Amino acid sequence: MDERIKEFFSWSDLFDYMVTRQLSHIRGNWExxxxxxxxxxxxxxxxxxxxxxxxxxxLSELDPPLKYHDNEDRLAEYCKANLNWNIHKIGARWVGSDYASILEQGGFRDVNAGDLCLAACGRVKAALDRNQLHFxxxxxxxxxxxxxxxxxxxxxRSDQCITKLS
Structure with a gap:
């Protein structure tokens, strides 16, 4: 387990604002x-x-991929091939649709979010390598x-997690 990844996500001023607020229509308690x-x-x-x-x-238990973009590219390729999205790659960037939308829709085929988790882990590792030690x-x-x-x-994973409070 990489404790640096756990620390990376600890007590943040921005995390809930940038992550869970987007999902407030699903779970109202986003803060x-x-x-x-x-x-x-x-x-x-x-x-x-x-x-x-x-x-x-x-994420702290994963081995970060050397090229996390490869995991994201698989999701984009799925959208292109199976959803008939008119997207293509120019250099290292996918164009033709919003990148987050591409990952979201491609993620529906991503069993247990494997590629998404590896991409997230790779992005955290890249930040840590650049001495950006916190979100x-x-x-x-x-x-x-x-x-x-x-x-x-x-x-x-929203439908898979029911918060159980004692």
Whole structure:
């Protein structure tokens, strides 16, 4: 387990604003509370906190891919081949549709969000390699992309996670 990845997502000023707020139409409690004693987001009713805590552990246990864009490219290729999207790649960028939409729709075929999780892990590793040790410290464009990838994973897993509060 890579503790740096867990620390990367810890107590953030921007994470809930950029990630879970996008999903407030699914779960209204989008604002996250950091539990300093447990070192995780506090599980609350109608919140993504429990799912996020599990996702962070999952990401910390993955071996980051050398080229996380390859994982994202598979999702885009799926959209192009199976959904007949008029998208194509110019250099390293997909054009013809919003990139987050491409990943979201391609993610429906991504069993258990495998490619999305590897892409997220790779994006975190790239940030760590650039000495951006926390989500809030990431370069703005890359932070936005990581936020979108994490939100897509949460969206795809929304129906699979029922927060159980004791």
């Amino acid at each position: 996250l509370t950091w539990d300093h004693a447990a070192q995780e987001y506090e599980a609350e009713e109608d919140s993504y906190a429990e799912l996020i805590n599990r996702l962070v552990i999952e 809030d410290d990431m370069e703005e464009f890359h932070r936005k992309m990581l936020a979108d990838v994490v939100a897509i994973i949460l969206y795809h």
